[in-house]
Amino acid sequence: MTIELAPIPEHGRSGPVRLTRETRAALVTAAGERLVIHATADPDVVTIGATSWVGALAVPGLVVRVMPKVSVTNFFAMLGAGVSPDAFDHEHVTWSDTDELIDGVAYFAIRLIDSATMRGLVHGYVPREERMRTIRGRLLVEEFARRPWSAAEPQCRFDDFTADIVENQLFRCTLQAMLSWPQLAPHVRREALRVLGRFDGVADTPATKHAAALPITRLNEHYEDAMRLSRLVLQAMSLSHEAGDQQANSLMVDMDDLFQRWIAQELDLRLAPEMRIERDEDVWLDEGRALTMAPDLVVRRGSDVVLVGDAKYSMGADGYVASRDYLELVAYTTAMGLPTGLLVHCNSDRAPESEIVIRNAGTRILCRPIRLDGSYAAVCRSLDALADLVRELADAPGEFEVPALIRARR
Template sequence: MTFTRRLDLTEHGGWVAATLPPATGHRLAESRVVEARPDPHEPDRWQVRALARVGVVRIAGVEVSIAPKLPIGRLFFLLGYAADPTRGWRTGEDLVDTGSHTGVVPALAHAFERLADRALRQGLLQGYRTMDDALPVVRGRIRTTDQMRRRYGVPLPVEVTYDDFTTDIPENQLLRAAAERLLRLPGIPGSVRHRLLRLCARLGDVTPLVPGRPLPCWRPSRLNSRYQAPCRFATLILNNSSVEHRHGDVRVDGFLLDVAKVFEDFVCAALTQALRPYGGRCRAQARHHLDEACEILLRPDLVHYTDDGVPQAVADAKYKAEQPEGFPEADLYQILAYCTALGLPAGHLIYAKGNELQTRHTVRGAGVSIFQHALTLDEEPPRILTAVERLAACLANTGGDLL
């Protein structure tokens, strides 16, 4: 019997039949990357379907490729806008170039390499890095305690701490690690692989990251503005393609992108930009509490505050409606809790169009209105952003019309 070695699935698509050993089928089910169920009549026949994550992974010897429902270009527009919403989207400047690739991993590799190459055209970014070392001369500040503990009575070498102006900084380390990780993923086209190898060579003097350790921290600033988009993509690649990623005893090796998280990040970034003309400020994942004892934590996706810090509007992005067993309207209960805790007369749920209806609910006895908006994602980027602007107007003027 020939067992299935590759599965081609679509995000939230239908069930696909596969011939798998029982142990492999159970590992697929335990991975939580896909849903898998055995055929009650044939022990080697399984039904498999994808959930909300897209990409390519290897699980128990099976290569699973999950394609998004959205066109690749549109998915990467959402990613790119969330990474850097200040670029010239309305003028047609493409922040994320996916080339002609139709797969998530090839498109991601192409986009990252183009962004990194654009950032490095002016040369490698340099910055100050604090170093602890033992030197034959004094440089920077002497670490007296370490000198006495390690070299009591011996004048040289000297234990010192100094700032070194170098290219071996977190931004370059992230770019190198992401390029090396992409080279280990399946399905990278030869031309893109060649450019990634060239990128690694340019970053050859940068210290490689240690697998399993936290990623180095970096902060956006005026000095590293050209690096910000590729660094955000590098973080995305490294956080979603770790070889250490496991569910229980099941090892998942590859790259997986959570489309629901991409949608949430895009909505928060786009709404923040669209609400700027109305004044105030926005905060994503702001911490609030439902109870007086501050034991029940609430973290809305986005809260719009006045300049004085008073909550003015709250929104939650939901790529697909959550329907946990026993709570078929969980999203509505959640946004109602946000409105109650923040003292707001209205809350906004933002779905991807096709996953939930657009409507308005008025909560009996509370006078709270819950708006359900449907954002169409398969349109051209300018039209998507125009729809977000209309949504921002509704948030700024609670009680306004739906999109």
């Protein structure tokens, strides 16, 4: 028997649920930082607390679903961060609040993979070493000398022009990962199987092989959107806990991380080519260069840093940005010699002050909301206004050249 809890809102909490000891042990092991398991006076009863992770987790005997507080339509807009407007057709990927979130994520990814590969798979040259009856490529003479009795099938090294390349392996791995979700809707499963048939002859690979982004070339540029979302899906489904016959599956997305990446990519799109947004940079905090920080948003014009900012999805319990968020920005602006810091935050019933000035320093911290509980058009207008503000701040006097204070993160 499998217990299916009613969906828990993000940062919400379930009612008491009675679990077998095996199910409880599997849930505690699989939850990690995604869920918080609260004990009760009854050792067989727990309550389950949601964090910033949304999606679903399934262990034997229990399925837990966490719904985002933002509208599902805007969740998919965030999930499509960095996906080109042509590929992300807003009307076609809309998924209602009553539909299964996992099915929507899977269908979105399948649609992009299908669109990218419908005209055929990209082929590339892959180095091979095989024993062959006829010489192909380079004969490995040293191997031939060590094993002369195998002269009938000498070892050869050659480049094979094949569809079995990393890009296609990423798509195959993503489709198989989605098919592993036990409760995938039948029509989504059929679509996944249909597209998976296109990858016959492509090797099975572990998800860990596809953590790093692949270089975009003229040959695979039409794969870019699908590859970006495929990596995100694999990260979200990376949990696969096995203990004996206990199996856990999940597809969960960290909204804190997603919001930061989404804000950075949306601003980068709107500010290009005049300015660009950097995320993978460390900033030296001290003169001795022993301490580093990592701002969410570093705005550059050419080689000059003109603005630093943070993007905070989760708000404090009272609706205000936590003091530590201000302190981080004060540290960034001080270390980088900038007069202003920008704090972008998400939905809040009690929004923080739009501007505060730091005592004895004069540093301004500007707070701007991006509300995600409204329409997609309203979100786009808010992002446009945010980009205009960044341009205004970048043109304001007082900025300093600080490239020496920044190093690329390795």
